[in-house]
Amino acid sequence: MAEYDYDLIVIGAGPGGYVGAIRAAQLGLKTACVEGRETLGGTCLNVGCIPSKALLHGSEKYDEVASGALARYGVKVSKVDFDLAALQADKADAVKGLTGGIEFLFKKNKVDWLKGYGTFKDAHTITVAGKDYTAKEVVIATGSSVTPLPGVEVDNDKGVIVDSTGALALAKVPQHLVVIGGGVIGLELGSVWRRLGAKVTVVEYLDALLPGMDMDVRKEAAKVFKKQGMDLKLGTKVTGASVKGKKATLTLEPAKGGAAETVEADCVLVAIGRRPNTEGLGLENIGLETNARGQIETGHDFRTKVDGVRAIGDVIPGPMLAHKAEDEGVAVAEYIATGVGIVNHDVIPGVVYTMPEMAGVGLTEEAAKERGEIKVGKFPMMANSRAKTNHEPEGFVKVIADAKTDKVLGVWCIASVAGTMIAQAAQAMEFGATSEDIAYTCHAHPTHSEAVKEAAMAVTGKPIHI
Ligand code: FAD
Ligand code: NAI
Secondary structure (H helix, E strand, O other): OOOOOEEEEEEOOOHHHHHHHHHHHHOOOOEEEEEOOOOOOHHHHHHOHHHHHHHHHHHHHHHHHHOOHHHHHOOOOOOOOOOHHHHHHHHHHHHHHHHHHHHHHHHHHOOEEEEOOEEEEEOOEEEEOOEEEEEEEEEEOOOEEEOOEOOEOOOOOOOOEEOHHHHOOOOOOOOEEEEEOOOHHHHHHHHHHHHOOOEEEEEOOOOOOOOOOOHHHHHHHHHHHHHOOOEEEOOEEEEEEEEEOOEEEEEEEEOOOOOOEEEEEOEEEEOOOEEEOOOOOOHHHHOOOOOOOOOOOOOOOOEOOOOOEEEOHHHOOOOOOHHHHHHHHHHHHHHHHHOOOOOOOOOOOEEEOOOOEEEEEEOOHHHHHHHOOEEEEEEEHHHOHHHHHOOOOOOEEEEEEEOOOOEEEEEEEEEOOHHHHHHHHHHHHHOOOEHHHHHOOOOOOOOOOHHHHHHHHHHOOOOOOO
């Protein structure tokens, strides 16, 4: 009889866990994945990336028609009706299709889905729904949940103060949505509801939106969202909230201190970050502690300090992004099966899926300057023929290179398709490209991506179109 039930048990079936489980099975490991949700795919497929992108896409289509922006192409619409239930149904359809797809992939790859929430009994034994399962190796991929804001209690059922999950499922368009947190979730979901007709106020503690991104992007983002009609209250904190019936009253104060004001809203979205899911996992039973931020620390091969237990995804340090979790899923399986795995944590792109999109990879200009001498090339989308023709003049591409070696250290852009454009920058950086390499790569014309080439040319001062 085998010593263990499985070679590998993965706890959590988000982009980290499900990808890791499938890769392990492909590599010949007998694998099970524990998941307590009714559907596979984790935060990303159920209440994150996918449903938010469905609403972003649908609301963008509505906005295009309702705002009259299509009239310049001769598309004249006299009366526009909007059916939120239909948009929500389209979103549900996308989620159902993709989560069901993971279940199919589990069956195809012979990954067992252990249904329920898992707890460590010991380092090689996981209890799920009252039954013990053993494995030689265990990977923790339990993801993250919304960080609560004391004094601003979320109640998604009531729908007045909600988190991202509640804001994805609103049954009617709010009149006034106040978003607490000018980060990725606040700006994406704020954009959805603004396009559908809500007045949107964003309250951000810091003096600029989107912490973590390059300061040029952060400053430009504020201009873009203000122009779209969002009311931005930067450098402002929420000090209290009360709910009466279907209305919330928030008390705001300047972050640095000063006179308080109150704001009324029929919907408040709390989006101040996410924290790792480790509660109830039984980490105490295996002597595994979390760091001050509640994360599980690992080495490069995702080993924790407990033998046989590794961790990946949102539950470990690093950006909380689905593609980072996925790559770690592949790598952890490869480490376990072959002893070798690869994730380049210096080259993880990030994208904010607003219109225009905002994206970056590698170091910000601020961080790059701290490390040494740099050269920077910038090219405005207004000078890109395709963006100009499409009436998408906002934004720029910025390439940051090492002053001595010309190696590209970071690329940042705001453009309608910045999320797609950043892929070539990530690939170039992965291959150790110089700005000259990008500048001398032939880019198809007319494409938005030509702006990446021109920004690279601008590093040495030679763009053609400005
Ligand atoms: P998760 O996806 O959180 O999955 C963890 C799973 O583990 C969950 O299903 C949970 O039920 C399960 N679990 C937890 N504890 C246990 C247990 N004890 N036993 C069994 N199962 C357990 N990222 C992007 O890259 N692009 C985006 O566009 C994007 N959009 C987002 C939009 C929103 C609104 C949100 C909230 C997040 C978004 N993210 C996006 C972030 C992305 O969803 C996460 O980075 C990603 O899901 C992390 O993957 P993970 O596998 O680490 O964890
Ligand atoms: P975030 O970290 O992006 O933004 C939170 C914002 O709230 C920050 O700007 C922060 O300064 C601010 N803040 C914190 N406390 C505050 C307070 N008390 N009052 C006012 N502002 C406060 O976190 P967010 O938007 O909640 O997203 C969570 C995670 O989900 C992110 O790490 C992100 O990576 C991921 N995500 C990724 C997406 C994407 O890749 N497109 C989309 C949505 C989420």
